[in-house]
Amino acid sequence: MATKKAILSKDKIVSMYMDYTLENNEKPKSVYQFMKLNGHTENEFYSFFGSIEGIEKEIYVVFLEKTVELLHQNKDYETYDMKTKMLSFYFTFFELLTANRSYVVMSLKAHQNQLKNLMQLSDLRVVYKDYVLSILTDDYRIKNEKVQEYQEKAISEGSWIQFLMTLKFWLEDSSPAFEKTDIYIEKSVKATFELMNISPLESLIDFGKFMFKEKIQKKS
Known part of the structure; x- marks a missing residue:
C-alpha cells in the first residue's frame, strides 16, 4: 500500500527549511533540491513562497x-x-x-x-x-x-x-x-x-501655538 503523502503547509515548509539549514550548516542550493529531499515537488513550494x-x-x-x-x-x-x-x-x-x-x-x-x-x-x-x-x-x-x-x-x-x-x-x-x-x-x-x-512636548506645542497667535494678533 502506497504511503499517504504528507499535507504541505506554510508552517511545514518553514520547519523543513530550518531543519535542513541546521543539519547541513547551509541553506538549500535550490528550491528543486530542497523540495525533492523532503518528498515534494518544486511546484508545491511556489504555492506558498516565491523564493x-x-x-x-x-x-x-x-x-x-x-x-x-x-x-x-x-x-x-x-x-x-x-x-x-x-x-x-x-x-x-x-x-x-x-x-x-x-x-x-x-x-x-x-x-x-x-x-x-x-x-x-x-x-x-x-x-x-x-x-x-x-x-x-x-x-x-x-x-x-x-x-x-x-x-x-x-x-x-x-x-x-x-x-x-x-x-x-x-x-x-x-x-x-x-x-x-x-x-x-x-x-x-x-x-x-x-x-x-508627552507632557513636556505637549506643553511646548501649546506654548508654540500661544506665541503664534500672539504674533498674528500684534500684526493685525
Whole structure:
C-alpha cells in the first residue's frame, strides 16, 4: 500500500527549511533540491513562497505571530498598559528566539555584510511596527492630530531601532539563561517609556501655538 503523502503547509515548509539549514550548516542550493529531499515537488513550494529568501523572511514573521498568539492566550493581556504589553512582547519573543537560537544565530551571521543579514528582517520590520502602533494608547499620543501622524511614525521607527539593539545584545549574550538580556530588556523598555512622556512636548506645542497667535494678533 502506497504511503499517504504528507499535507504541505506554510508552517511545514518553514520547519523543513530550518531543519535542513541546521543539519547541513547551509541553506538549500535550490528550491528543486530542497523540495525533492523532503518528498515534494518544486511546484508545491511556489504555492506558498516565491523564493528561498521568502522563507527566510517568513520565519521571523512567524516568530512574531506566535508571540502575539501566546500573549493573547493570557486573559489579562488586554488589561495591560502599553509598557507592560511591550515588556510581555519582548520576553515572549526572545523566549521563542532562544528556543530556536541555533538557527537564528546562523541565519543572522551568515554574511559578513550585516546589511544582507538584516534583509531577512525586512518583513518582520513591517509587522513589528504594526504591532507597536496597535498597542499605542492615548496616554502616549499627542492630542494635536496634525502632529500625531509624525509622532506615530517616530515611535514605530524608534521602537524598531530599539528592537534591533536588543536583538544584537541577545546575539552576543553568553550569560546563563541569557539573564543579561532580560535585564537589558527591562532597563531599555523603562528608559524608552520615560522618553515617551508627552507632557513636556505637549506643553511646548501649546506654548508654540500661544506665541503664534500672539504674533498674528500684534500684526493685525
